[in-house]
Every structure is written in C-alpha cells, then in structure tokens.
Amino acid sequence: MPFVNIKVSAPEPTKEQKKQIIAEVTDTLVRTLGKDPAAVLVMIETLEAESIGKSGLSLEDLRSKK
Structure with a gap:
C-alpha cells in the first residue's frame, strides 16, 4: 500500500484543494x-x-522579512 504524507505550511489548503491534491497524487501512483x-x-x-x-530561522520569521 503506497502511503504519501504531504506536509505544507500554513495557511491550510482549502477543502477543494485537498481533494484535488489527493486525486492527482493517487492518479500519479x-x-x-x-x-x-x-x-x-x-x-x-x-x-x-x-x-x-530553515537556515536557523522559523518560516514565520523568514516570511516577515519579505
């Protein structure tokens, strides 16, 4: 059984985006x-x-520098 664990940073994907990701990853396998x-x-x-x-800083800090 293939098990794919996708980790994304906040903000959380929408319900529709999650459905699309699941469908497309499944189709690819x-x-x-x-x-x-x-x-x-x-x-x-x-x-x-x-x-x-990343690079010793939190993603929150890296985003705030942009």
Missing part, C-alpha cells in the same frame, strides 16, 4: 507505478509557520 487506487493512502498535514525552520 496509478499511472506511474500501476497501483490500485483503492490501496493508495494520501495524508495532508498543515504545519504552523513557527514550527518549521
């Missing part, structure tokens, strides 16, 4: 790897910007 769509599991997690760091 079906087409590319020949997987049964019923066996594909996609999980989307939203992380707060202060919980993600």
Whole structure:
C-alpha cells in the first residue's frame, strides 16, 4: 500500500484543494507505478509557520522579512 504524507505550511489548503491534491497524487501512483487506487493512502498535514525552520530561522520569521 503506497502511503504519501504531504506536509505544507500554513495557511491550510482549502477543502477543494485537498481533494484535488489527493486525486492527482493517487492518479500519479496509478499511472506511474500501476497501483490500485483503492490501496493508495494520501495524508495532508498543515504545519504552523513557527514550527518549521530553515537556515536557523522559523518560516514565520523568514516570511516577515519579505
């Protein structure tokens, strides 16, 4: 069973965007790897910007510098 875990930073994708992501990722695994769509599991997690760091700074701080 393929398990795909997608982590995105806030703001959270809309319900419709999540549906589209799940459908397209599933379709890609079906087409590319020949997987049964019923066996594909996609999980989307939203992380707060202060919980993600890059180059020693939180994503929240990096965004505020722009």
